Amino acid sequence: MVPIALTMGFLLRREHKTLGVLVAICATVLALVGHVAETGMNGLRVTGDLSVEDYYTYAAFALLAVVFGGAVWNIGFILMAFDRLYVELKGLAAQDELTGLPNRRSLMETARRYETLGGHVRFGFSVLMIDIDRFKEVNDCYGHAAGDACLKHFARLTVRSLRKEDTLARLSGDEFCVLLPGIDLPEAGEVAQRLVDSVTRSPCGWNGNIIDMSISIGIAEWWPEPGTSITGVLEKADAALYRTKRRGGNGYSLPGTDGDPARPAAKPKISLVQ
Secondary structure, eight states: OHHHHHHHHHHHTOSSOOHHHHHHHHHHHHHHHHHHHHHHHHHHHHHTSSOHHHHHHHHHHHHHHHHHHHHHHHHHHHHHHHHHHHHHHHHHHTBOTTTOOBOHHHHHHHHHHHHHHHHHHTOOEEEEEEEETTHHHHHHHHOHHHHHHHHHHHHHHHHHHSOTTOEEEEEETTEEEEEEETOOHHHHHHHHHHHHHHHHHSOEEETTEEEOOOEEEEEEEEOSOTTOOHHHHHHHHHHHHHHHHHTTSSEEEOTTOOSSOOOOOOOOOOOOOO
């Protein structure tokens, strides 16, 4: 009874009660009731308050509860294993393996949620498309392991510079994207400059080598207006990114600007509450 009771306590403390957990809890209760009944009847036999004939009559029901509870218990734990496997596979499908950041699929799902929200409450967000400058040279000079170290270094730096509600995702290779909910273009430019400065000031250390890094950023804004789409905003941000690359990198560009980034008029902002 003690290990069964401890197991039931463990199951009851689980925050998320999946189908497997509920089945295991019910089976544990049934098995525990059977063992408690068997223990009680044995005590009554010792004191002479229960005859042998009556004991075997009731013991059959207790045994049935224990056997059935044990069988269903195993089914519950099998379902729990499947639930855990599903959660892990779902996480892998939405996560970049190297950096642990959301991947492109997860980023698009988040952007579509913001798009739906924006259609109801006039809510907008900005997009930063980011590329690590001369990343191929790092791989050529130091090897791909050093390149991986730079990617993880950049991811750690950037996450620390963003808000909780911001989303940093790795799209492919050395290309990243940031969603900034409730942020307009001028503020997005400030965030971009902060990221540029942070990466420039913090080179990546790898196997005794100091690898200087810089990034190029393109910025665009999504606002709930006719004709706007998530794909179109990403394309605008990507085009702004390549304008930054053509200027030599280590900076950012706003949509439709050349040279120094412009400062367009700000739209009304609504903060995202999660």
